[in-house]
Amino acid sequence: MATNTVSHVVPSPAEDAAALLKAFQGWGTDEQAVIAILARRDATQRKQIVLTYEQMYNESLLQRLQSELSGDFERAMCHWILDPDERQAVMANAAMKCIQEDYQVIIEIACTNSPSELIAVKKAYHVLYKCSLEEDVAACTTGNLRSLLLALVSTYRYDGKDVNMGLAKSEAKIVHEAVRNGTIDHEELIRIVGTRSKAQLKATFSCFKDEHSSSITKALHATDPTCYLRALRTTVRCIADPNKYFAKVLRNATREAGTDEDTLTRVVVMHAEKDMKGICGAFQKRSSVTLEQVIAKETSGDYRNFLMALLGS
Amino acid sequence: MATNTVSHVVPSPAEDAAALLKAFQGWGTDEQAVIAILARRDATQRKQIVLTYEQMYNESLLQRLQSELSGDFERAMCHWILDPDERQAVMANAAMKCIQEDYQVIIEIACTNSPSELIAVKKAYHVLYKCSLEEDVAACTTGNLRSLLLALVSTYRYDGKDVNMGLAKSEAKIVHEAVRNGTIDHEELIRIVGTRSKAQLKATFSCFKDEHSSSITKALHATDPTCYLRALRTTVRCIADPNKYFAKVLRNATREAGTDEDTLTRVVVMHAEKDMKGICGAFQKRSSVTLEQVIAKETSGDYRNFLMALLGS
Incomplete structure (x- = not known):
């Protein structure tokens, strides 16, 4: 479920566009007004506002x-007003510029969307970049x-x-054979995580745990952590429990040692109107505080206000 | 363009269903009536007839x-009345029972449909078989x-x-490096044919030919013909020129030494209302006779009449 709240009475796109222009004009920008409008419109309404603003x-x-805006607030807002499929296409494309660090963005998009949502993202990618997500992913990576x-x-x-x-049991065995002793049969592992349905994979992961008293991610953790193996663990975690996975991504991004604003923005903006409630629940389950409390502490200014608005505070 | 002709004045689905029942009743089946009705209805009309017949x-x-029907005629007609996406899903599934012989059916479906048509076939596959085309293909094959x-x-x-x-030139070079001396770098070849757009691949194939005075298919032919290499050649031919490819499939299927009715049925039924005119043109270009003349000579009875109707004769 979503966390952002859409206004009950929504002005027309023309009224919103006029209010935005007013917020931009005069001495300094009225950031609060921009947040009050755009954070409380759904994707379809935002699209209409973007079109109407351009026409007017x-x-x-x-x-x-x-x-008008700057810093993390600007980046978050500019992602927010994109169409959700287009936004993911843009994020995937940006991740490929530095794939060894940002491979998890590709995995999140591939594994936490439904199959039809993923097709919509790939269609948006075609329109924006005049090529396929597949060929760009293949071009920026090598090997496993x-x-x-x-x-x-x-x-x-x-x-x-x-x-x-039966299949879950036999494939849990293949996975176990593949990861034990660190001599991983990548082809079989990739075939299984790359083709089976998510329901089937969850059953396979459960069978593995029942049989070996340890999760696949732990078994993979024991081996030498190449970029590929870290990506494989990310894949398993995204499929097994996306809420728990994103909650951990958010915990890592909001550590006291330093906040990773890009990651925080990515997760909140991408999930606010989709499944953020579940992610917040998973966050609180493992932390003694809520995600809102952590964000209030670790961020500031308009950026904080905007994230809070997306979290429904 | 299609070869089959749809009647200008089409009876209601109920009238067609009643006429079909009449053709089934009494002494023997009136095959000519069945052909006259079903061969002259488009996919949407046939779907309506199937639904209405069941209801009535x-x-x-x-x-x-x-x-009511039998032999090659029965098989052709039973494929014809399926929804086109469902029909391809059924054909793909059947091909996987004997993948070493029938891999080309999978390649034809994957490479001669548009990307959105392929998604529609994969959706139909999900509905029919409760799993993905991907996982079944992976399960019935190994290696390259x-x-x-x-x-x-x-x-x-x-x-x-x-x-x-520029990319076409550099990838033509990669392909050349990959195939020369028979030591093929499969990963790079598969990446290129598996991800690039068809327009881009055609440009790459042209660059290869300009540079090396020989087509990729000929270069691949020179190496040891494993099933994988034959499949790779089929892929290149399907992408480079589908009409020419299918014309050759039809020539092989109608040799005097013995007709391959399953292949003949597959190509005619799958393409009659899509691109059969182009295939017939390519057939005639390389043969001294038309496809209709060959089919008239090599087949007989209701099966011949039905294929002829689908070819618009």
Whole structure:
């Protein structure tokens, strides 16, 4: 479930566009007004506002926001006003500029969207970049990391609940054979995580745990952590429990040692109107504080206000 | 363009269903009536007839056709009345029972549909088999054949006309390096044919030919023809020129030494209402006779009449 709240009575896109222009004009920008409008509109309404603003004032709202706002607040707001599929395409493309660090963005998009949502992201990617997500992922990677990421972004998984328990058992055994002694049979591992349905994979992961009293992620952790193996663990965690996975990403991003604003923005902006409630629940379960409390402490100013608004505070 | 002709004045689905029942009743089946009705309806009309027949007579039209008709005619008609996406899903599934012989069916479906048509086939596959085409392809293959087929069925290619000539040249060089001396770098070859857009691949194949005065298929032919290499050649031919490819499939299927009715049926039924005119043109270009003349000579009875109707004769 979403955390951001959409206003009950929504002004027309023309009224919103006029209010935004007013917020931009005069001495300094009225950031509070910008947040009050845009954080409380759903994706369809934001799209209408972007179109109407351009028609009315003959300038791009995105570009105006870029010139009016700054820092983390600007980056978060500029991601927020994009169409959700387009936003993910943009984030995937940016992640490929530094794939060894940002591979997890690709995995999150490939593994936490439904199969039809992933197709929509890939369609948006075609329109924006005149090529496929697949060919760009393949071009920026090599070896096992390429095989894994390419399989994840390519596959159109079965989305049903049906589970074959015999298959889960036999594939848990294949996975175990593959990871023990650190001599990993990558091809089989990638085939399994890259083609099976999420319901089937969850059953396989459970069988592995029942049989070996340890999760696959722990077994993978024991081996030498190459970038590929870290990516494989991320994949398993994204599929096994996305809420728990994102809660941990947020915990790492908000450590006292230093906040990782890009990651914080990515998770909150991408999930606020989708499944953020579950992520907040998973966060609180493992921490003694709520995500709102942590964000209030670790961030400041308009950026904090905007994230809070997206979290429904 | 299609070859089959749809009647200008089409009776209602109920009238067609009643006419079909009449054709089934009495002494023997009136096959000519069945052909006259079903061969001259488009996919949407046939779907309506199937639904209406079941509602009116409380029996499946497919099952009734199976009991009324026989041999190659029955198989062709039973494929014809399926929804086109469902039909391809059924054909892909059947091909996997004997993948070493029938891999080309998977390649044809993966490479001659548009990216969005391929997604529709994969959706139909989910509904029919409660799993993905990807996982079934992966389960019935191994090694390089698996990598190739899995890449082809998974990928959601960019469908635009944009071509990067620099990339075409550099990838033609990679392909050449990969195939020369028979020591093929499969990973790079599969990445290229499995991810690039068809327009881009055609440019790469052209660069290869310009540079080396020989096509990629000929270069691949020179090496030891494993099943994987034959599949790779089929892939290149399907992408480079589908009409020419299918024309050759039809020539092989209608040799005087013995007709391969399953292949003949597959190509005619799958392409009659799509791109059969182009295939017939390519057939005639390389043969001294038309496809209709060959089919008239090599087949007989209701099967011949039905194929002829689908070819618009």
